[in-house]
Structures are given as C-alpha cells and as structure tokens.
Amino acid sequence: MRHLSLLFIVLLSLSIFCFTLLPPRHDAFSVLYVIVIFLVSQAASRHVIKLIACLCIGLSVFSFSLVHRDDIVHGPYTRLALSIFAILLVTLLALRNQRITEALAKQKRILAHADRMLTLGYLSASIAHEINQPLTAIRTYAHSGVRWLKKTEPDLTEALHCFGSIEKNSQRAESIIGNIKNLAQKKSGIPEQISVHQIIQESCDILKNEISNKKINVIFNPSGQDIQFCAVRIEIQQIFINILMNAIQAFKESIPNNFIHIRVYDMTDRENFFAIHVVDNAMGFIEATPENIFDAFFSTKQNGMGLGLTICKGIIEAHGGRLIAEHNKLKGAKFIIQLPKHVS
Amino acid sequence: MFHKIPKEQNLIVILDDDKDVQFSLDSLLRSVGFTTFIFSSTDEFLTTPLPPQACCMLLDVKLGNVNGLDFLEEMAQRGLTLPVIIITGHGDIPMAVRGIKSGATDFLSKPYKDTVLLNAIADSLEKWRNNQESQEKKKQATDYYATLSQREKEVMECIISGLMNKQIADRLGISLITVKIHRAHIMKKMHAQSLADLVRMSEYLNLHNKEISRYKNK
Numbered sequence: 058m059r060h061l062s063l064l065f066i067v068l069l070s071l072s073i074f075c076f077t078l079l080p081p082r083h084d085a086f087s088v089l090y091v092i093v094i095f096l097v098s099q100a101a102s103r104h105v106i107k108l109i110a111c112l113c114i115g116l117s118v119f120s121f122s123l124v125h126r127d128d129i130v131h132g133p134y135t136r137l138a139l140s141i142f143a144i145l146l147v148t149l150l151a152l153r154n155q156r157i158t159e160a161l162a163k164q165k166r167i168l169a170h171a172d173r174m175l176t177l178g179y180l181s182a183s184i185a186h187e188i189n190q191p192l193t194a195i196r197t198y199a200h201s202g203v204r205w206l207k208k209t210e211p212d213l214t215e216a217l218h219c220f221g222s223i224e225k226n227s228q229r230a231e232s233i234i235g236n237i238k239n240l241a242q243k244k245s246g247i248p249e250q251i252s253v254h255q256i257i258q259e260s261c262d263i264l265k266n267e268i269s270n271k272k273i274n275v276i277f278n279p280s281g282q283d284i285q286f287c288a289v290r291i292e293i294q295q296i297f298i299n300i301l302m303n304a305i306q307a308f309k310e311s312i313p314n315n316f317i318h319i320r321v322y323d324m325t326d327r328e329n330f331f332a333i334h335v336v337d338n339a340m341g342f343i344e345a346t347p348e349n350i351f352d353a354f355f356s357t358k359q360n361g362m363g364l365g366l367t368i369c370k371g372i373i374e375a376h377g378g379r380l381i382a383e384h385n386k387l388k389g390a391k392f393i394i395q396l397p398k399h400v401s
Numbered sequence: 402m403f404h405k406i407p408k409e410q411n412l413i414v415i416l417d418d419d420k421d422v423q424f425s426l427d428s429l430l431r432s433v434g435f436t437t438f439i440f441s442s443t444d445e446f447l448t449t450p451l452p453p454q455a456c457c458m459l460l461d462v463k464l465g466n467v468n469g470l471d472f473l474e475e476m477a478q479r480g481l482t483l484p485v486i487i488i489t490g491h492g493d494i495p496m497a498v499r500g501i502k503s504g505a506t507d508f509l510s511k512p513y514k515d516t517v518l519l520n521a522i523a524d525s526l527e528k529w530r531n532n533q534e535s536q537e538k539k540k541q542a543t544d545y546y547a548t549l550s551q552r553e554k555e556v557m558e559c560i561i562s563g564l565m566n567k568q569i570a571d572r573l574g575i576s577l578i579t580v581k582i583h584r585a586h587i588m589k590k591m592h593a594q595s596l597a598d599l600v601r602m603s604e605y606l607n608l609h610n611k612e613i614s615r616y617k618n619k
Contacts, residue, residue, distance in 0.1 A: 182491065186463070189490040190419050193511040197425035200515035204432035212432075219428055226421050272466045313466070 059100075066096050070116070077120040087117035087140040091147040098151035106155070110148035114141050165371065166243070172368050173240050173295055176302065183266035187233050191226035198222045236263065239291060240298075248287050253321050253333070254279040256290070260297035264305060272311045277319040284321060284331045286398040292372045296380075299365045300335050300392050306358065307339030307390065315339070330378070330397050338389040347382040347390075412454040413522065414483065416440045416469075417461040422511075426459060429515060435522075443472050447479075455483060457525040460505075462489040462496065470496065473503045482532065484525035488513070539605040545591045546606055553590070556583040560596070561603040562613035572613075 070093050076086040090113035097109045117140050125132035177184070202219030205212045236259070261268065261275055268275055301317065308315050317337045324330040342350065344357045351370045356363030366380075373380045378396035385391045413435045417423050420441075427437045438455065440446040443464055462469035473485055487500045492510040500508050506528055507521040549557065552573075559569045566584070570577045593599040603609065 186490045189511050190422055193490070193513070194419075194421040194425040196512040197422070197429050197515065201425065201429035201432045204429070204515075208432075215428065215432065222421070222425065222428075226425075229421065266463075269463065269466050274466075 062096070062100070066093060069093055069096070070113070074116050074120060077117065078123060080124075085136050085140065087113075087120065087137070088143050090117065090140070090144050094144065094147050094151055098155060103152055103155060106148060106151055110144060113144050117141060117144070165368075168364065169292070169295065169368050169372070170243050172299070172362070172364055173291075175362060175365075176295075176298055177237065177240055179302070180263065180267070183264075184233070184237060186266055188230055191230040191233075194226045195223050195230075198226070240294070242291070246289050246291055248289050250285055251288055251290055251293060253284040253286065253331070255283075256293055257297060257319060257321070257333070260294055260301055263298060264301055267302070267305045268317075270311065271305055271308045271315055272313050273305060273308060273315040273317055274313075275317045275319065279321075281322075284323065284398065286331065286396060288376055288396070292376075296369045296372055296394065299369050300394070303365070304335060304337040304339060304390070304392075307337060307341070309340060324395065327395070329399065330395055333394040333396075335392045335394075336385050336389065337391075338385070338387065341384060341389045342382075347384060350382050351380070411456055411526065412436050412438055412452060414438045414440065414446075414451070414455050414458040416443070416446055416458060416464065417488070418442065418464045419461070422461070429518070430522075433519060443467050443475075451481075451483075456529040457522055458483045458485045459522075460485050460487050462487060462492075470499050470503060473500065473505060477504055484528050484532075486518075486521050486525055535605070538602075542591075542602040542605045545602070548590050549587065553583050553587050556580060557587050557591075557599070557603070558608055558610055559613055560584065560587070561600050561608060562610060563615045564613060565615065568615065 070090070073086060073089045073093070076089070079086075093113060094106065094110055098106050101109070117137065121132065121137050122129070198219040202216045202223070205215040205219065240263075257277060258279070261277065304317050315338065317335065320334040320336075322332060324332050345355070349355055351366050352363075353367045354363040366382075370380045373394060373396065376396055378394065381393040381395070383391045383393065411434075413430050415423055415426050415430075415437055417426070418441050423439050423441070427439060430437050438452070440449070460469045460473065464472065469487060469489075473487070476483070476485070484506045485504065486507045486509060487505045488509050488511060489496065490511045492508060497508045506525045509518060509521060546554075555573060556569060559572060564572065566577055566580045570580045573580075587593075588599065591599055591602060593602060
C-alpha cells in the first residue's frame with residue numbers, strides 16, 4: 058500500500074516535470090507540484106515535507122532553465138516566481154496542519170492517560186488487596202520456613218517448599234505490578250496481535266475485586282474460536298476496563314442475581330469485523346440516554362470526569378470500529394463494540 | 402492438596418479462597434504441630450462434616466462473592482460454635498466491630514506476624530477448651546438432675562436459693578426430717594461433695610429462682 062502510493066507520487070512528479078519541459082506556454086504547470094506536496098504531507102514527517110518542497114522548487118527552476126536556455130534574460134520570471142510562491146505557501150500550510158494534528162494526537166494521548174490514571178485511582182484499594190495476598194503468603198512462608206529449620210530435627214523438604222513458594226509468590230506480586238505499570242505508562246505503544254478472549258479475561262482479572270464486591274456473576278464463556286486482531290493492547294484494555302467498570306458501578310446493590318454477560322462473535326453483515334456485546338442487568342441509563350452517554354464531560358457519577366466513554370469511542374473509531382450503547386430489553390444496559398480484525 | 406482428617410487434637414480449619422495464602426498458613430501451622438483442614442469456599446465448608454477435633458477457624462473476609470462476616474453470622478444461625486479468627490486484607494473499624502459482635506475471637510489484618518497469629522490461635526484454643534469443659538459439665542449436671550424426683554427438684558431449688566432446712570419444710574409444707582432425707586438424696590444423686598458443688602452445678606442448669614429468698618422481702 059505504502060509502496061504503491063510512493064510510486065504514484067514519484068510518477069506524478071515525473072509527469073509534472075515532463076509537462077513543464079514542453080514548449081514555453083506550458084511552464085505554469087510547475088504550480089502542480091503543490092499536489093505532490095499535499096500528497097506527501099499526508100504521511101511523511103516534517104523534514105521530508107521540507108525536503109520534497111525544496112526538490113519541487115529545484116525541479117521547477119531546472120525545467121525553467123532548460124526551456125528558456127536560449128533567452129535566459131527575458132524569460133517569464135513572474136510565472137516561475139508565482140509557482141515557487143505557491144509551492145512555498147502549500148508547504149507552510151502542510152507543515153502547520155501537521156503540527157496541529159500532532160498536538161491534537163498528543164492531547165488525546167494525555168487525556169487517555171489521565172483516564173487510565175483515574176481508573177487506577179479508583180482501583181487502588183483492589184490493587185492493594187491483590188498485592189497484599191502474595192505478600193501475606195510470602196511473610197507466612199518466611200516465618201514457617203524458619204520454624205521448620207529451627208526444629209530439633211530440621212525438616213529440609215518443608216523448608217525448601219517454603220522458599221520455593223516465596224519465589225512463586227514474589228513473581229505473582231511482580232506480575233500484578235507489571236500489569237499496573239502497563240496501564241500507568243504514558244506511551245500507548247505500537248499495534249500488535251491481540252487475542253480477544255485473553256484481553257477480556259485480563260480486564261476481568263483487573264476488576265476481580267470490584268466484581269466480587271458487588272456479587273456480580275460475569276458470564277463469559279470463551280467457547281468457540283478465539284478471534285485475533287491487530288490493535289494497540291493498552292488502548293483496547295482501556296476500553297474493556299472502562300465499559301466493565303461502568304457496568305459494575307451501575308449495580309447499586311450487592312445481590313446474587315447481578316450479572317454481566319460478555320459475548321464475542323464474528324459479524325455476518327460486515328466482513329472482516331467482529332463484535333463484542335457487554336450486557337448487564339443493573340439500573341441501565343438513568344438521567345443518561347444511549348445517545349448522550351458518549352458526550353464529553355457528561356457524567357452521572359459523583360466524581361466522574363465524563364470522559365471515559367468519549368475516550369473509548371474515540372479509540373474505537375481510530376481503530377476503524379464503532380461503539381454503540383443500547384437499552385437492554387429487560388433491564389440494564391448493552392454496549393456493542395465493533396472492531397475490524399485488521400487495522401489499516 | 403488433600404488432607405486426611407487427623408485423629409489427634411487441635412485441628413485448625415482454614416477458610417480462604419486464595420490458594421497461596423491457604424498453603425502458607427497450612428505450612429506455618431503444621432510447622433508448630435497443628436493439623437489443618439482447608440476449605441476454599443463456604444459451600445465446601447458447609448457440605449463437609451467437621452471432625453470433632455476442630456477447635457479453631459481462620460476465616461478470610463473475602464471469599465469470592467461471599468462476605469466472610471456474613472458467613473460468620475450464618476454460622477451462628479446454624480449453631481456452629483467454633484472459635485473464629487477473622488483475617489482480612491483491608492480491615493477497618495466497622496468491620497472489626499461487626500466481626501467481634503458476630504462472635505469472632507480475634508481480628509487480624511494481612512500480612513500478619515506469625516507470633517500474633519499463633520497467639521490468637523492459642524487464645525482461641527483456650528476458649529475452645531473452656532467451652533468444651535463447661536459443655537461436658539453441663540451435660541453431666543443435666544444427666545444427674547434428670548434422676549431427681551419432682552419433690553427433690555423442688556427441694557434443690559430451695560437449697561440453692563440459700564433457704565435453711567426449717568424454711569424449706571415450712572415452704573413446701575413437709576416435716577424437717579423429710580427435708581433432711583431429700584437433701585441427702587439430692588447430694589448423692591447429683592454427686593456433689595458439698596453445698597458449694599451443688600450450687601456450681603445449678604449454675605449450668607440455670608435453676609436459680611429469684612423469688613425464693615432466705616430473707617423476707619421488704
């Protein structure tokens with residue numbers, strides 16, 4: 058794809074160059090180099106744009122000197138100046154456009170990061186509990202290891218078992234911290250191959266405590282074939298955590314028939330797309346509607362920023378997918394995530 | 402890990418849904434000579450008959466979708482009188498108060514020091530033993546008491562209220578000598594060495610009648 062467009066740009070430049078070499082009345086064609094700059098600016102970095110602009114100006118001047126080599130003094134310099142002016146202007150605009158696009162992308166990243174930090178803040182009690190478990194086991198094993206060794210007849214097998222378990226539990230703590238670090242990092246990373254089942258499972262694991270506190274039964278049976286797709290892992294995880302957390306917070310009571318149902322399937326009506334349904338039987342959309350729920354700074358939570366779902370929708374749309382909210386038929390809310398398996 | 406139900410005394414029941422915490426507790430308790438009986442869920446605990454040697458229970462507050470404190474209340478309703486030590490990762494005062502009110506003997510927060518845990522277990526064991534002893538004494542006293550005749554029961558009620566023989570005779574409308582005979586029978590049937598013994602036994606039987614008094618009411 059990339060090579061094709063590169064080839065197209067080179068061919069375009071060459072044909073413009075050839076046009077400008079035609080008899081003198083055609084030398085205003087060098088204005089057409091702006092198309093080349095416009096096309097290049099879609100994908101290239103700022104340095105490349107500048108370089109291409111210089112090349113275009115160079116080519117115009119070169120073709121001008123070739124065409125008007127007999128009468129270099131009385132040549133139509135105004136036309137040349139106009140072409141060069143146009144090329145410079147478009148370059149400037151392209152550069153400015155790119156700067157603004159970059160700034161916008163950076164703002165989006167910062168916002169997404171802020172949202173992840175908010176999530177982490179919300180989860181801090183659970184994270185502390187999660188790390189406390191292996192820590193408790195490590196401490197208990199350490200005490201018990203010492204006791205096995207201090208016996209009148211030291212039991213080495215038991216003591217070795219204790220040390221092995223200490224190692225295992227410190228790894229467990231490490232992996233919990235690793236997961237949090239991933240969520241807390243500023244960079245969003247590069248797209249990679251992701252298993253849908255795995256990422257849903259991981260998101261549920263992160264929210265394990267919240268789920269059990271509200272006595273929610275999460276029904277997610279990863280039967281059938283797993284779907285692999287290409288996306289930025291942390292962004293996809295952020296979407297799931299956000300949507301699941303919304304569902305969890307929508308449950309006001311801790312009662313045993315609370316449930317969240319997650320379903321993953323290939324879309325039949327859109328080729329190369331898959332969908333994930335997240336359905337709950339909580340209170341549904343009160344005050345909010347499925348339409349305005351994605352509006353920025355709209356929140357029904359007491360200390361919500363009102364950006365979680367806006368960011369999710371943004372991420373999904375950047376991946377070429379869709380995020381839809383609906384009323385669930387009986388009770389509660391339903392979120393549908395549609396994503397392509399390959400992101401261009 | 403499967404544990405055979407041990408024959409000896411001092412069996413500690415562990416109810417925690419985290420495998421690593423379970424096994425670390427198991428290792429620590431075995432290193433000091435206890436035997437353990439591990440459960441991962443309340444359902445598993447309720448469906449398994451508990452051996453009589455079980456003398457203490459370590460209960461985690463977080464058991465999947467079940468709250469340990471709720472379960473403690475359920476245990477009381479089901480008449481399970483095992484001393485319970487509550488262990489929690491994130492305890493606060495309301496939780497501790499609720500735990501103790503529901504009958505827990507101790508409340509520890511994770512991670513705990515081994516000595517703290519073992520002391521708590523020792524206290525629970527003490528409590529369990531006392532409980533066990535008083536249960537036995539109560540059973541014995543009830544058995545002995547059942548052998549008394551109706552009249553002897555009436556006489557005993559008067560004796561433990563501190564009435565003199567004369568007063569008993571007067572109250573029940575019988576002769577002094579009959580009271581003395583009843584009294585001798587009661588001491589024999591209740592296996593009491595002294596009046597003090599008899600009074601202690603009556604405590605288990607909850608016999609004390611406040612209306613009977615040695616002195617006339619004002």
